Amino acid sequence: MKVLVTGGTGYIGSHTVVELLNRGFEVIIIDNLSNSREEVVHRIEKITGKSPLYFNIDVCNKADLKKFFSVYKVDATIHFAAFKAVGESVEKPLLYYRNNLLSLINLLELYAEFGFDNFLFSSSCSVYGQSDAQPVSESTPLKPAESPYGNTKQIGEEILRDSILARPFRGIALRYFNPAGAHSSALIGEYPLHAPNNLGPVITQTAIGKRESFTVFGNDYNTPDGTCIRDYIHVVDIATAHVDAVNRLIHKKNKKPFELYNLGTGRGYSVMEAITAFENSTGIKLKYNFGPRRPGDVEKVWADTARANSELGWKATRSLEEIMNSAWGWEKQMTRNSNKITG
Numbered sequence: 001m002k003v004l005v006t007g008g009t010g011y012i013g014s015h016t017v018v019e020l021l022n023r024g025f026e027v028i029i030i031d032n033l034s035n036s037r038e039e040v041v042h043r044i045e046k047i048t049g050k051s052p053l054y055f056n057i058d059v060c061n062k063a064d065l066k067k068f069f070s071v072y073k074v075d076a077t078i079h080f081a082a083f084k085a086v087g088e089s090v091e092k093p094l095l096y097y098r099n100n101l102l103s104l105i106n107l108l109e110l111y112a113e114f115g116f117d118n119f120l121f122s123s124s125c126s127v128y129g130q131s132d133a134q135p136v137s138e139s140t141p142l143k144p145a146e147s148p149y150g151n152t153k154q155i156g157e158e159i160l161r162d163s164i165l166a167r168p169f170r171g172i173a174l175r176y177f178n179p180a181g182a183h184s185s186a187l188i189g190e191y192p193l194h195a196p197n198n199l200g201p202v203i204t205q206t207a208i209g210k211r212e213s214f215t216v217f218g219n220d221y222n223t224p225d226g227t228c229i230r231d232y233i234h235v236v237d238i239a240t241a242h243v244d245a246v247n248r249l250i251h252k253k254n255k256k257p258f259e260l261y262n263l264g265t266g267r268g269y270s271v272m273e274a275i276t277a278f279e280n281s282t283g284i285k286l287k288y289n290f291g292p293r294r295p296g297d298v299e300k301v302w303a304d305t306a307r308a309n310s311e312l313g314w315k316a317t318r319s320l321e322e323i324m325n326s327a328w329g330w331e332k333q334m335t336r337n338s339n340k341i342t343g
């Protein structure tokens, strides 16, 4: 079975490629390396002993994508390739709407042209906005997205749903909560080309000394310790959910042509609990200060995972400590070998 993974050299994409290869799928990665490195392909080979095909293709370039599909008849596609920095999306909304929506529209137009089936869309808990009640389930009404990034995920789900209604093929949108951590080999992990904004790498870069300290954005929220609550989920748990979702489509187990699943642990942790989990699991004291709230942050969000547990037969198994430990292992390896990362 041949699976196309767009954005497959990225953070979640690379971890998903590893799990797909480990389970005997043939994988083709297309990625324009706008926020990742070709080196990741070699590291995937090192971990799995298998070689995915890799092509440097921009999914926004329809002509290149069409050439690709005219040669490679894929059995399923997992579409990760997108820009994902919430803050950047506020500063550059058109860049996000163009990239995240045009790439999806290109893929779906060519899917229809070539008569392909089985499409997985990488969505996000940011589609919920600030819900009145937690945990959020897939039927929780969506609030207006807090950022253009979150809006591209809301619109992306609607584009997929409407395309499926117009031409019966099958698709699943997976709503990630807060992916964090790294593969146990410490060969792949979160490795953006630019300075990271999200909590995981900010913590590990502070711990290793790449940054003096970091700011906790707000401790005056209506939460037990005043800091925001999120559902941090190990990136390998996210990856295994994609394998289960591909299998569900390929083996025609889906109940409806378009399905939606939350990918979370079902447990919310505050920023302070995440910091404590890192300090306890590594023995390293972090340097941080409390600052003003970050625009666009929701106060709390965590997942109701019942549907993914029962229908996908999938459950997150890794703890917050394992997340922090694996993130720390990756940071140390990356810093040790940072002069060796090429491509």
Ligand code: WQD
Binding pocket: 084, 086, 124, 125, 126, 176, 177, 178, 179, 197, 198, 199, 200, 202, 214, 215, 216, 217, 218, 228, 229, 230, 271, 294, 297
């Ligand atoms: C988590 C918490 C911050 C940095 C976004 C997207 C989501 C996903 C992950 C792509 C918040 C606090 C952070 C720092 C801090 N994107 N924080 N100091 O914003 O919940 O989720 O990124 O997959 O779709 O919405 O993640 O890690 O940026 O923030 O206090 O230096 O950590 O305020 O409460 P977020 P995050």
